[in-house]
Amino acid sequence: MDLQLETREIDFLNRVQEFSKSRVAPHAQSWEDSRKMPIETLQAAAGTGIVGLEIPEEYGGFGGRFRLKARVAEEIARDCFAFSFSLINNMGLAGKIAREAPKELAERYLPEMLAGEAIGCTALSEPAAGSDFAAISTNARKVDGGWVLNGEKAWITNAAAADLIFLYAQTNPELGWRGVAGFLIDAREEGVERLLPTEMMGGHAIGVGGFKLQDHFIADNRLISSPGDGFKAAMKGVNAARTYVATMCCGMTEAAIELTAEYASNRAAFGTTISAFQGLRWDLADAQTDVEAARLLAYRAVLSVEAETNAEIHAAHAKKFSARIADTHLTKCMQIMGAAGLKRQYPLGRHIACARIANYVDGTTEIQNERIARNLFGS
Numbered sequence: 334m335d336l337q338l339e340t341r342e343i344d345f346l347n348r349v350q351e352f353s354k355s356r357v358a359p360h361a362q363s364w365e366d367s368r369k370m371p372i373e374t375l376q377a378a379a380g381t382g383i384v385g386l387e388i389p390e391e392y393g394g395f396g397g398r399f400r401l402k403a404r405v406a407e408e409i410a411r412d413c414f415a416f417s418f419s420l421i422n423n424m425g426l427a428g429k430i431a432r433e434a435p436k437e438l439a440e441r442y443l444p445e446m447l448a449g450e451a452i453g454c455t456a457l458s459e460p461a462a463g464s465d466f467a468a469i470s471t472n473a474r475k476v477d478g479g480w481v482l483n484g485e486k487a488w489i490t491n492a493a494a495a496d497l498i499f500l501y502a503q504t505n506p507e508l509g510w511r512g513v514a515g516f517l518i519d520a521r522e523e524g525v526e527r528l529l530p531t532e533m534m535g536g537h538a539i540g541v542g543g544f545k546l547q548d549h550f551i552a553d554n555r556l557i558s559s560p561g562d563g564f565k566a567a568m569k570g571v572n573a574a575r576t577y578v579a580t581m582c583c584g585m586t587e588a589a590i591e592l593t594a595e596y597a598s599n600r601a602a603f604g605t606t607i608s609a610f611q612g613l614r615w616d617l618a619d620a621q622t623d624v625e626a627a628r629l630l631a632y633r634a635v636l637s638v639e640a641e642t643n644a645e646i647h648a649a650h651a652k653k654f655s656a657r658i659a660d661t662h663l664t665k666c667m668q669i670m671g672a673a674g675l676k677r678q679y680p681l682g683r684h685i686a687c688a689r690i691a692n693y694v695d696g697t698t699e700i701q702n703e704r705i706a707r708n709l710f711g712s
């Protein structure tokens with residue numbers, strides 16, 4: 334299945350591939366070693382126009398389709414899933430501002446984001462609320478001329494450096510999910526404290542961390558998704574996010590299979606190369622079949638998201654399957670490479686950590702199953 338990009342989109346994707354090969358691949362392991370988010374590389378991505386992918390041309394962007402964004406995510410994930418995830422989250426906020434924010438906010442913040450001077454993130458999760466998003470307790474209280482926010486967000490991609498946050502908060506706990514609203518927060522303003530980045534087993538280029546809001550006042554025009562719409566908007570956005578996580582898992586796993594096949598073709602054992610052993614060959618053949626199948630599911634979801642049809646089930650199948658096969662086959666690739674697979678010079682350790690991450694972000698694998706089962710059983 335080909336996503337049939339237009340010529341200008343193919344040119345854009347070629348530029349992204351060049352960027353990834355020159356600016357991402359050579360540094361990905363050192364970002365992991367230093368456990369730091371590569372802010373300068375995010376800024377460089379903005380400098381080459383990548384951040385403007387989905388921004389309309391009237392705001393200085395490229396005006397690209399969702400299928401191009403999904404392909405960009407897939408290509409960069411071949412080199413570094415973590416950087417791809419960080420970049421795509423940053424682009425996601427820019428796109429949301431262009432589509433949904435009042436004109437005065439779009440004109441204020443989009444130039445900064447397109448220039449790489451401001452980095453964005455989206456904050457739903459909290460220390461005590463992950464899968465159960467409707468249980469968030471960050472509170473938004475209506476006051477004269479605006480809102481006052483209090484609470485804490487955790488596990489937020491790009492939090493280590495983000496200037497702008499699309500933040501979900503509860504406006505009336507009695508209303509449950511119907512009380513959730515979405516606000517645009519400027520983290521450089523008073524009352525927003527950045528918390529220390531979270532140390533993990535890998536994926537540090539994601540810059541995961543949190544924010545604490547203490548009597549943070551925002552004007553009325555920062556309310557972007559009203560109570561009632563906030564939860565639905567978040568769920569719609571999450572289908573798109575699940576879809577590009579799926580394409581990223583395909584890119585990362587396919588790159589590892591290619592690396593492993595090349596290694597096996599050159600590694601001598603018992604008078605031949607290990608690529609001559611049928612068990613090993615079939616393991617990689619099975620891995621490639623699963624990537625092909627995962628990509629079909631992912632691209633089907635991409636087209637549903639782009640067509641603005643209900644993408645929930647397509648996205649759930651795609652994310653569940655691709656994260657699961659990444660988990661399984663990356664470990665197999667490492668096994669095929671023998672002890673060499675453990676070396677820093679190869680990306681398999683980084684990739685395995687990111688396959689684990691893919692099973693949590695934007696809804697865990699179990700939550701995808703819940704969606705699929707609810708559709709199957711009708712409740």
Ligand SMILES: Cc1cc2nc3c(=O)[nH]c(=O)nc-3n(C[C@H](O)[C@H](O)[C@H](O)COP(=O)(O)OP(=O)(O)OC[C@H]3O[C@@H](n4cnc5c(N)ncnc54)[C@H](O)[C@@H]3O)c2cc1C
Pocket residue numbers: 422454455456457458462463464465487488489490491536539541690693694695696697698699700703
């Ligand atoms: C690297 C990284 C980046 C992230 N970036 C962001 C971000 O940018 N913004 C953001 O808001 N959040 C982000 N998250 C948070 C992510 O969305 C949550 O981790 C996810 O929603 C799961 O929540 P939890 O980890 O608290 O798990 P929990 O909700 O505590 O779940 C624990 C376990 O219980 C299972 N479980 C929970 N409910 C059910 C159920 N109903 N049925 C069956 N099993 C269930 C889960 O599948 C899981 O296995 C990020 C997380 C990571 C690791």
